[in-house]
Amino acid sequence: MTRLRVIWTVLYFCVHKRILAAGNNQCGDWVPLLESCYLFSDTRATWGAAMGICRGFHADLVSIESNDENLLIEGHLQNKHPHDADKTAADYWTGGNDIESEGNFKWIGSEQPFTYTNWMTGQPDPAEQDCVEIRGVSNFKWHDETCNHSHLFICEKSMGSPPDIIG
Structure with a gap:
């Protein structure tokens, strides 16, 4: 296991367990991090379909700020x-x-321009790729991609948002 991976693992578990231990889990089955709840999907969808799925949960695709x-x-x-x-x-x-x-990137939920980025080298490129993915092969750096490709997705909602009602 690389040193960086060990650091990520320790950081994740320390923060994740601290939040849960504090009794601040208002997220149900979602993952609580900072002031938000996150759903890391196990299914693939286009960017537009992923956005619709997140909105069905009273959430948006993640904004990393x-x-x-x-x-x-x-x-x-x-x-x-x-x-x-x-x-x-x-x-x-x-x-x-x-x-x-x-070339003017913003977050779909807030409509705010990026104030923080984590682009992989050479990104964003000038191609007609309008949606931002976190790319695993580049150690989870950002990459602009064609929106009609199917990927996993991350939904985000504020802690204390309405509960998910299915049915």
Whole structure:
């Protein structure tokens, strides 16, 4: 296990267990990190379909607005995919996009421009790729991608959001 991976694992479990131990789990089956609840999907969908699924849960595709939030999500993904050697199956949609204006990325939930980024080298590129994914093969750095590809996805909602009612 690499030193970086050990650090991610320790960071993830320390923060995750601290939040749960504090009795602050208002997230049900979702993962509590910082002030939000996260659903890390096990199914694939296009960016638009993923957005619709998240909204069905009174959530949005994830908005990663700080290095701390990015490290916690990355740590969770490292733990979720520990044995995927090349991690090609570990690509996740975020709520980031530049659909309205090429090169001007914003978050779908808040409509706010990016103030924090974690792009992989060479990204974003000038191709017609309007949606942002977290790419497993690049150690969970960000990559702009064609929105009609199917990937896993991450939903985010604030703690204390309405409960999920299915049925």
